Amino acid sequence: MRRTRAYRSTGRGRRRWGAFGVGGMVAVMGAATVSVTAPSTSAAVTHAAKTTTITWWASPISTSGPDLRKALITAFEKKNPGITVKLQTAPTNTDTNRADLVTTISGGAKSPDIFMGDVIWPGQFGAHGLALPLSKYLPKSFFKRFASGLVEGASYKGQVYGAPFFQDQGFLYYRKDLLAAAHMPVPKTWEQLRTDAATLVKQHKVKYGFVFEGGSYEGGTCNFMEYYADTGGKVLNATDTQSVLNVAKTTKVLSFLRSLVTSGASPGAVDTFQEPQAMTAFQNGQAAFLRNWDYAYSTSQASGSKVIGKVGVAPLPTFAGQPYPGYSNIGGWNLYINPHSVNRAADLKFIEFVTGPEAQTIEARPPFSEIPTNASVRANPAIKRLNPPFAVLSRTKLVPRPAQNPNYPKISQAIYTNMNSALAGSTSPSAAANAMASQLKSAVSNTGL
Amino acid sequence: MATTEIPARDVAAARKPAPSRRARTSNRHYARVGWGFSSPALVVIGAFTIFPIIFAVVLSFENVNVTAAGFSLQGATVGNYHDMVSSGLWRHALWFTTIYTVVTVAVELALGTIFALVLERLSGGRGIMMALLLIPWSLITVISAELWSYIYNPTYGILSEIWHAVTGGSAPNVLGYPLDATIALMFADVWKTTPFVAIIVLAGLVMIPTEMFEAAEVDGASGWKTFWRVTVPLLRPTLGIAVLFRVLQAFGLFDLPYVLTGGGPGTSTQSLAMLGYNTMFTNIDFGPGAAVAVSTAVIVLILCLVFLRAFKQQVGKETISA
Structure with a gap:
C-alpha cells in the first residue's frame, strides 16, 4: 500500500484535468x-x-x-x-x-x-x-x-x-562481391569508406556508394551520435543536466557528412532517407555500403532481395587516427x-x-x-x-543517446534538424554546429519551444 | 368627433396581424421542439468544440505538468507566450505558414477560375469533367501525400525517371532542399485543392445572368474587357468565399508536410500546426504547445475578420452598382 x-504522489498538482483536455x-x-x-x-x-x-x-x-x-x-x-x-x-x-x-x-x-x-x-x-x-x-x-x-x-x-x-545497434553492411572484385578490404575508417564508396560509384560498379539514415527524424540523431562519439565528443555532462556539445568536433562530423554527398559517395537524397529508403536501396543492389540496425541482415537475405549471399556485416568504422572500431548507437x-x-x-x-x-x-x-x-x-x-x-x-x-534527460525529444530535435540541414547543404557545417549547441542549451533547460 | 384617428398600436397590428393565442402556443411549442432536437448537437459542440477552445486558452496561460493522473496546472504565467515569441522555430513556422498560405491560395484562385471558365463553356461532358476534377480533392490528404512522396522519391520516384528520360541527368533531390521542398509541398496542395476552388467559382459563374454578357457584347466590349469589367466584379463575392475557406484551411497546414517532409530539411517546412503538435505530443510541453495553438487560431481569426470586412464592403458596392 x-x-x-x-x-x-508523483502526480500531485494544484488542479487535475483528464483525458478530455488532451482530446480537446x-x-x-x-x-x-x-x-x-x-x-x-x-x-x-x-x-x-x-x-x-x-x-x-x-x-x-x-x-x-x-x-x-x-x-x-x-x-x-x-x-x-x-x-x-x-x-x-x-x-x-x-x-x-x-x-x-x-x-x-x-x-x-x-x-x-x-x-x-x-x-x-x-x-x-x-x-x-x-x-x-x-x-x-x-x-x-x-x-x-x-x-x-x-x-x-x-x-x-x-x-x-x-x-x-x-x-x-548500428552495423556496417557491405557487399562482399563488390569489395572482393575491387580488391578493397572492409573499411575501418570513415575516410576510407568515403573513398571506396565514391570509387565504386565512379567506376559504375554500383549506383550509390554508402546509404544511411540522414532524414530529419530520430534516426538522424542515432547516426550523428556514432560519428560524434568517434571524435570523443559528449552531448551532456555526467549528470545529464547540461549541454557540453563541442562545436569544433560537431563541425568536423557535419563537414564529413556533407562531404559524403559532395564526393559522390552518398546520394543527395540521403538527407530524406529513413530506414526503409536506405534498406530498399541496399537490398535492390543499388548501394555498396549500408548503415542500419540488426534487422537489415535478415531482411537483405529474405526472398525478393537482390543481394542474397552477397552481404557482409562489420562494426562501424571510425575517424582516421581513432582506435577501431567506431561507436554503434544503442x-x-x-x-x-x-x-x-x-x-x-x-x-x-x-x-x-x-x-x-x-x-x-x-x-x-x-x-x-x-x-x-x-x-x-x-x-x-x-x-x-x-x-x-x-x-x-x-x-x-x-x-547511447542522451536520453536520460526528460527533455530528450527536444535534445534530439536540436541534433537531427541541424544535422539534416548541414547534410542537405542548406546550412554550412559550422553554422549548423553552432545552432545545434545553442538549441541544445535551451532544450536542456526546457526554455523556448 | 368622427376623426379617424387610428391608435399606433392598431397601425402596427394592421401591418402585421397579431398572432392568435393558438399560433403563439404553437410557436413556443416549435421552439421547444427545436431546442430538443438540437440539444444533442449542442452538447456535442459544447463538449468537443467550445470546451477544448476554452481549455486550450487556459492551458496556454498556465505552467502545465503532465502526469499519469492527467494535467496538473501549477500557476498562471505568460511565460508560454514569451517562450513562443522568442523562439526562432515559431517565427520560422509563422513565416513559412504565411508564405505557404499566400502563394497556394493565390495560385489556386487563379487556376480554379480558369478551370471554372472552361467548365462553364463546355457544351458536353461537364459532369464527367467535374467528376474527374474532384478526384484529387476527394482523396484523403495523408494518402495523396504518400502518393506524392512516391512521385518525388529521388531513388525510385516517377519524377526522377521522367527527369532522367528528358535530361539524361540524375534526378533532383526535391524534398532535400528547403526551397525545393516548399515548392513541392505547394505543388501538391495546388493539385489537390484547385478543383475545390473551381467548383465554387463555377457555381458563381452560373449565377451571373446572361443578359450582362449580352449587354457587354452589344456595347462592343472585347472578351478580355468583359472578363475584367463584368465577370470578375460579379464573381467577387464568390471568390471571397473561396478565399475565406482556403485561407482557413491552408493556415492550419499539417498533414501534407507531416507525411511528405516531416518538417524537413531541418525545420524549414515546419508549419505552425506541426510545431504545436510536436511541442505538445512529442516534447509533452502542453503549456507552450497550447500557446502556439491559441495564437495560430487568433491569427487566423484576425485574418478572417479583416477579410470579411473587406468582403462586406465589396458586397455593398455590388448592390449599389447593380
Whole structure:
C-alpha cells in the first residue's frame, strides 16, 4: 500500500484535468485524432474470474515473414493458461507511437496494460509518471538476467521503468562481391569508406556508394551520435543536466557528412532517407555500403532481395587516427507497464516470461534474429552462429543517446534538424554546429519551444 | 368627433396581424421542439468544440505538468507566450505558414477560375469533367501525400525517371532542399485543392445572368474587357468565399508536410500546426504547445475578420452598382 501511495504522489498538482483536455487540444489544433481504447480488460475479468486478458501494445517488429509478437504470445499463453494476451498493433513511427501513448495514459486509460516502447523513453516517461517503476514491484535479482548496461539505460533517477526486450545497434553492411572484385578490404575508417564508396560509384560498379539514415527524424540523431562519439565528443555532462556539445568536433562530423554527398559517395537524397529508403536501396543492389540496425541482415537475405549471399556485416568504422572500431548507437525496445493497468500481476508475469530464456531464444533464432537482452541466451554460442550481426556484437563499441534527460525529444530535435540541414547543404557545417549547441542549451533547460 | 384617428398600436397590428393565442402556443411549442432536437448537437459542440477552445486558452496561460493522473496546472504565467515569441522555430513556422498560405491560395484562385471558365463553356461532358476534377480533392490528404512522396522519391520516384528520360541527368533531390521542398509541398496542395476552388467559382459563374454578357457584347466590349469589367466584379463575392475557406484551411497546414517532409530539411517546412503538435505530443510541453495553438487560431481569426470586412464592403458596392 505504501508503495502505491508513494507512486501516486508523483502526480500531485494544484488542479487535475483528464483525458478530455488532451482530446480537446487535438481538436483545437485540427491536427490529429486520438483514440483512447476502452478498457476491455475489466469486462473480461468480471465475466470469467479464471482468465485475465491483458492488452499488449507493440509496433510490428519484423517487416516481413512471421510475427515475433504472435509467436511470443502463443508461447506465453501455453505456459499460462489463465492469462490471455491481446495484441494491439502500435504505429511504426516511434514519435507517433509515443504521442498516442502519452495521450492515452495521461488520460487515465487502463488499456494497454503493457506497451513496447523505445529505449529512449525512460527519462520522459519516468519524469511524467507515464510508466510503472518496475523496480518497485520486481525483486533486484530479476534485473540480473539482463546483459550489462541495459538496465541502466532503462532507468531514470534510480528506478527501472522498462524491461529490456530486444537490443539493437548500428552495423556496417557491405557487399562482399563488390569489395572482393575491387580488391578493397572492409573499411575501418570513415575516410576510407568515403573513398571506396565514391570509387565504386565512379567506376559504375554500383549506383550509390554508402546509404544511411540522414532524414530529419530520430534516426538522424542515432547516426550523428556514432560519428560524434568517434571524435570523443559528449552531448551532456555526467549528470545529464547540461549541454557540453563541442562545436569544433560537431563541425568536423557535419563537414564529413556533407562531404559524403559532395564526393559522390552518398546520394543527395540521403538527407530524406529513413530506414526503409536506405534498406530498399541496399537490398535492390543499388548501394555498396549500408548503415542500419540488426534487422537489415535478415531482411537483405529474405526472398525478393537482390543481394542474397552477397552481404557482409562489420562494426562501424571510425575517424582516421581513432582506435577501431567506431561507436554503434544503442537502439532497441523495452517493455513498460501502464500505471493504470488493473492486471499488474499478469503484466509482471508476461514481462518475466518474454525476458526469460525460452522467449529470448525464440527471439534470437531465425527467422526473427533479434539481439536478445537476456545474458544467458546471449552467451549461447549455438545462437550466435545463426545470426551474423550477433556474431559481430562482441567487437562493437556502444554509445547511447542522451536520453536520460526528460527533455530528450527536444535534445534530439536540436541534433537531427541541424544535422539534416548541414547534410542537405542548406546550412554550412559550422553554422549548423553552432545552432545545434545553442538549441541544445535551451532544450536542456526546457526554455523556448 | 368622427376623426379617424387610428391608435399606433392598431397601425402596427394592421401591418402585421397579431398572432392568435393558438399560433403563439404553437410557436413556443416549435421552439421547444427545436431546442430538443438540437440539444444533442449542442452538447456535442459544447463538449468537443467550445470546451477544448476554452481549455486550450487556459492551458496556454498556465505552467502545465503532465502526469499519469492527467494535467496538473501549477500557476498562471505568460511565460508560454514569451517562450513562443522568442523562439526562432515559431517565427520560422509563422513565416513559412504565411508564405505557404499566400502563394497556394493565390495560385489556386487563379487556376480554379480558369478551370471554372472552361467548365462553364463546355457544351458536353461537364459532369464527367467535374467528376474527374474532384478526384484529387476527394482523396484523403495523408494518402495523396504518400502518393506524392512516391512521385518525388529521388531513388525510385516517377519524377526522377521522367527527369532522367528528358535530361539524361540524375534526378533532383526535391524534398532535400528547403526551397525545393516548399515548392513541392505547394505543388501538391495546388493539385489537390484547385478543383475545390473551381467548383465554387463555377457555381458563381452560373449565377451571373446572361443578359450582362449580352449587354457587354452589344456595347462592343472585347472578351478580355468583359472578363475584367463584368465577370470578375460579379464573381467577387464568390471568390471571397473561396478565399475565406482556403485561407482557413491552408493556415492550419499539417498533414501534407507531416507525411511528405516531416518538417524537413531541418525545420524549414515546419508549419505552425506541426510545431504545436510536436511541442505538445512529442516534447509533452502542453503549456507552450497550447500557446502556439491559441495564437495560430487568433491569427487566423484576425485574418478572417479583416477579410470579411473587406468582403462586406465589396458586397455593398455590388448592390449599389447593380
